[in-house]
Amino acid sequence: MPAPAPAARMALPITPRSSADAPAPRAESLYRSDVQFSTLGEIRRAGLAALDPDVADFLESGSGAELTLRANRAAFARRTIVPRPMHATASPDTSTSFLGIPLAAPILTAPFGGDALFHRDGHLAVARANAAHGIASIVPEAGSFSLEAIAEAAPAAARILQLHPIDPVEHVVGMSRRARRAGYGALCVTVDCPVGGWRTRNRENRFDPDLRHFAGNLDETGTIGVAELFGRLLDVDGARWDWARLREVAAEFELPWIAKGVLGADAAxxxxxxxxxxxxxxxxxxxxxxxxxxxxxxxxxxxxxxxGRVPIALDSGVRTGADVLLALALGADVVVLGRLTAYGLAAGGQHGVARTLELLTDELRTTMALAGVERLADLDARFVGGRPA
Ligand SMILES: Cc1cc2nc3c(=O)[nH]c(=O)nc-3n(C[C@H](O)[C@H](O)[C@H](O)COP(=O)(O)O)c2cc1C
Known part of the structure; x- marks a missing residue:
């Protein structure tokens, strides 16, 4: 009797191993372009392992008792995705656009300052990875590289410049002009930072980074130097802008602008x-x-x-493809990735960010297929169950 044919083996797209078993890649291999991470969790562990402990804390930590930091993840965990079973779909399509910017996935990368603390190429690497993936960067004012250098590194991705609405007004307007000259299509004004948060872990670590990592746009010969900007951001007693002031200054921008840091209907x-x-x-x-x-x-x-009067982005706590689907189903047009981008950067520079975007998009496509969704525009609150807060 002939031996039975060996059972057909399913080809798995990734090396099967539990995330608990997965060792973080060794430090000497972190920057190699051939390191192939198979989950976002691996990238996070590798990224944090590559950083000095106080820099890892600067990235990971929240303010105060970190209640809001934890609440962001808890809010996603409380929600469920209600699938449409047997809903015939062919190929989940993640493409969309935001403020006229075409995006291959509903993702922007967040402005985070001090980026060269995570990898020497900082936001240059982020923009290059974004351009290859077909998404856009929100470039930080307090980053390690100038907005012009980032635009030159990847003009297709460097599309939005983040600004802090603080005096001197000439600096804010001057930055908006630089952004327009360098080909940026929009500004992003951070409205939740009248003063820097109470960063408990940084205080306990006596964290004192080299301010040059935050000075890419803040040359001491300009209207305001990095030390002065940080001084103002950390001084609880300084004068602050209100919406009327922002409206007045924004009239001079000559670019559309986004308000970042809205947490309620009134602020919207x-x-x-x-x-x-x-x-x-x-x-x-x-x-x-x-x-x-x-x-x-x-x-x-x-x-x-x-x-529907203006498009909505959501950030804070997005870590998985399912999170992206939930945010879009609850009313966002795109999500913005802060720490996920920084983990990728720390784990492998441009390649680490590229792999992060690839894995998140693949995970979103799998989640869409499981939920019975073919196009992002089909998502709405009917797909969401579980408890709100
Ligand atoms: C290290 C770090 C630096 C940041 N710096 C800025 C900044 O300079 N300006 C700003 O508007 N937001 C800044 N953010 C906030 C991000 O833009 C974004 O809102 C936040 O990271 C989103 O949450 P997530 O990290 O959970 O994705 C920073 C975030 C991190 C982690």
Whole structure:
């Protein structure tokens, strides 16, 4: 009797191993372009392992008792995705656009300052990875490289420049002009940072990074140097802008602008009245006001108030493809990735960010197929169950 044919083996797309078993790649291999991570969790572990402990804390930590930092993840965990079984779909399509910027996936990368602390190429590497993936960067004002250098590294990705709305006004308007000259299509004004958050872990670590990592746009010969900007951001007693002031200054931008840091219907109304062309529902990744609500929890209320007048982005706590689907189903048009991008950067520079984007997009496509969704535009609250806060 002939021996039975060996059972057909399913080809697995990734090396099967439990994430608990997966050792973080050794330090000497972290920057090699051939390191192939198979989950976002592996990238996070490798990225954090590559950093000095106080830099890892600067990246990971939130403000105060870190309640908002944890609330961001808890808000995603409380929600369920209600699938449409046997809904015939062929190929989940993740493409979309935001403020006229075409995107291969509903993702922007967040502005995070001090990027060269995570990898020597910082936001240059992020922009290059984004361009290859077909998404856009929000480039930080307090980053390690100038907005012009990032645009030169990847003009297709460097599309939005983040700014802090603080005096001197000539600096803010001057930055907007530089952005327009360098080909940026929009500005992103951070409205939740009247003063820097109470960063408990940084204080305990006596964290004192070289300010040059934050000075890419803040040359001491310009209107404001990095030490002065940080001095103002950390001084609780300085004068602050209000919506009226922002509206007045924004009239000089000659570019559309996005309000980043909206956490309720009232703030959304104020932002639109001040002229914002889009909003980012965000609590700054739990790094500013502790006890602020989770972004995901306030998203439905904001989406209802905005009622399609401007597009909505969401950040704070997005870590998986399922998170992206939940955010879009609850009213966001795109998500913004802070720490996920930085983990990729620390784990492998441009290649680490590229792999992060690839894995997140693949995970989103798998989640769409499982949920019975072919196009992002089909997502709505009917796909979401579980408890809001
Ligand atoms: C290390 C680090 C630095 C950041 N710097 C800035 C900044 O300079 N300006 C800003 O508007 N947001 C900044 N953010 C906040 C991010 O833009 C974004 O809102 C947040 O990271 C989103 O949450 P997530 O990290 O959970 O994705 C920073 C975040 C991190 C982690």
């Amino acid at each position: 109304e104020q932002a639109i009245a001040a002229g914002a062309s889009a909003i980012v529902v965000s609590n700054h990744g739990g790094r500013q006001l502790d006890h602020a609500p989770a972004s995901l929890d306030v998203l439905p209320e904001v989406a209802e108030a905005v009622a």
